[in-house]
Amino acid sequence: MARKGNIxxxxxxxxxxxxxxxxxxxxxxxxxxxxRRTPLEENPSPAATGGNPATGGSSAPSEGKPAIVPDGEAG
Incomplete structure (x- = not known):
């Protein structure tokens, strides 16, 4: 009976x-x-920062990439 108690x-x-x-x-x-949810809330949306959403939220040219300028203008 002691065995049942132990079981x-x-x-x-x-x-x-x-x-x-x-x-x-x-x-x-x-x-x-x-x-996982926190980083999405910390990053502001491109509209809130005034950036261009088509370029990833920044309207400034990326470092290392030349800016596109029209012909005849200095760039």
């Missing part, structure tokens, strides 16, 4: 460990979701 206790211990692991996993997944 029941080990089943309870196992279910407690499983419940704790599931809670920890849920918290970790929530933290990951928050981390």
């Amino acid at each position: 029941m206790a080990s089943d309870t211990d196992r279910s407690d460990r499983l419940a704790a692991a599931l809670r920890a996993n849920l918290q970790r997944r929530k933290a990951q979701a928050r981390a």
